[in-house]
Amino acid sequence: MTTTTSATSSTSTANTTTTSKPASASTTAASSTSAATTQLLNSLNAGSGVDTASLVTSLVAAQFDAKTTQLTKQADTLTAQISGIATLKNALSTFSNALDTLTKNGTLVSQPVSGNNAVFTAAATGTGAASLSANLSVTQLASAQVAVSKKAFPNSTASVGTGQLTLTFGQAAYSADGKSVDGFTAGSAAPITIDITDGSLTKIAAAINAKKAGVTASVVTDADGSAYLSLKSATGKDQAFTLSSTSTTGDLSALNVGPGAGNSTITSGAQNAKMTLDGVAVERGSNTVSDLIDGVRLQLTGVSSGPVSLTSTVPADALKSAVTDFVDTYNQVLAMVDEQLDSTDGPLKNDQAVRSLKDSLQALTRRALSPSTTDGSPSTLAGIGVRTTKTGTLEVDDASLTRALKDYPERIQAMFASTTDGTGISAALKSVSLNAGSTLYGLGASNIRYLQQQKDLATQQDRLADQKTDATTRMTQQFSSMNSKVAAYKSTQTFLTNQIAAWNKSDN
Incomplete structure (x- = not known):
């Protein structure tokens, strides 16, 4: 009786522990409770002996696995579609940019x-x-006017004076020896005034340069350390200049340039080529x-x-190489498109934007890439020997291309030229790339659609996960309750069996 009572008491304690778990526990907590309860009851020869953790897992799986598999398959498909769109956009952009660089580098023109x-x-x-x-x-x-001050200043920081300099541009008439300005006709531009507040030679040069008026000033030091101010204009006869001054302190006229200015020497006159x-x-x-x-x-x-x-x-070899390289790269991009459109396992086999992209690529060989003429010269890739094979890829007819390069080099150069009027293969491919990336009807629009579907699918997966958690918690609680009742029945059975055995023993 003592043993029986002890077992009953222990069983009751176990039951109390099992039924005290809250109904809102997580799936992990519920599974742990079920496993602990089952283990405890089995160790005491109590409970149903059923592995509730495995049973609950199996029942939840049976209820939700089909939907989980369906959503997982949809998620994998969307991932492949989004990846496929990114691959095509990147390949097309890389192709277009490489061709644009090639046409701009100047190697394909005469x-x-x-x-x-x-x-x-x-x-x-x-x-x-x-x-x-x-x-x-x-x-x-063509040459620039260069004027150098005649006065030798002690050094580059020597003080000249303060006040204002006036720079005027126009055309000059130079002396026979070219060392002075005999006449000057001012241009239409207004004279430029330069305020001199620091009268050192280097600061005067800096003030002139700060105006960025078209004359560059520099301080030149000779072997003896004496400093001179050098003024240089841009080339061209209209870039001759005069420099006049108004001094506040010192004597800025030592820097004057122009007719009658004897303080400067012209070392180069402004003239046209x-x-x-x-x-x-x-x-x-x-x-x-x-x-x-x-x-x-x-x-x-x-x-x-x-x-x-x-x-x-004519860069015939470079042009031939450009045509061949274009065809090779085109075929690589087309292979990527066909892979995505494969009717068996292509992720984008039902995507209309990808099909439109393929149509646009295949139309490139027939598209006029240079202005039409009446002399029979080619204006399309097909006209210079780029042919479409039965499989849709491109190939180069070397004999036709060689003949076109010999007879119509200008036309082929025009096809591979960098233009601003929308002609040429680079502009054509750029147009294809731009249309393909459109967020209204191209690959961009497909990408937006797939991303939204992926977002919606994630919401469904989260909802399904919550439903699985709720079902797991509910079933765990139900089987825990069952175990408690079975344990109670077994305890009663044990008590009655022991009692009957005691009665039988006393009768003997």
Whole structure:
């Protein structure tokens, strides 16, 4: 009886512990309670002996696994779709940017060639200068006016004076020896005044430079340590200048430049470059000339004794390489698109924006990339030997491309030129990339849609997780209650069995 009573008491304690868990406990807490209760009851030969933790897990899984699997599959699909969109956008952007860089670096346009680099050098700009053939002679280089003060100041910080300097630009007539200004005609620009509050030579130079008026001032020190003020303008005959002064202290007139100013020496006069292009005399204010021949920048370096040839060479190898590289990269991008559109397992097989992108890419070979002409010259990639295969990829007909480069080099250069009018392959691909990235109808719109679906799906998954937790808690409580009742029945059974055994023993 003592043992029985002890068992009953212990069982009651166990039951009290089991039923004291709150109904709102988490799934982990509920599972731990169920496992502890089952273990305790089994150790006392009480309870149902059922592994409630495993049973609850199995029942919850049976109830929710189908929905969980469905949501997980949808989540994986959306992840693949979002990743696919990002891959295509990145590939297309990289392709477009690389082509844009290639067309801008100048290697695909005809390169001008100077017959004498000691007279001028030539470089291509924009679309280059195809089939260039000209003669250029240079009779005078452009130069800047340089004036140096005659007075030797003791050092660079020597005081000159304070007051105001006035700088005026125009055209000058120089003395026969070129060392002084004999006449001056002011230009239309208003004179520039410069206030001098610190009269040291270096501070005066700094004040002039701070105006950024077109004259550069510097202090030059000779071998004896004496300092002079040097003033230099930009090149061109209209950049001649005078410098007048009004002194408050000292004598700023020591720096004056112009007719009658005997305190400065002209070491270089302002003049234009003079040239003759195919018999036509022209002048420019700079030795760098970009507006004389379309697509050519000239750098004048010396005076010629006669005409110098200016021709051009077509970069046939570079153009052929550009066409081949374009085709190779195009095929790589198209392969990525086809992978996403694969009818069996392509993540984006039902995405209309991706299908539109493929259509736009395939239309590039038929798109006019240069202005149409009536001479039969090609204006499309297909016209220069870029063919579409049966599988949709591109290939280069080398013979056709070589023939096009020989007969119509200007047209191919125009296709691969950097333009601002929307023509050319770079502009065409940039347009495709821009449309594909649209958030209204392109890949951008698809990405927004998939991200929203992913967000909605996450909400469903969170809701399902809460439902699983609630079901686990509820079932755990139910089986714990069952265990308590079974334990009570077993305790009563044990008591009655022991009592009957005692009665039988007393009868004997």
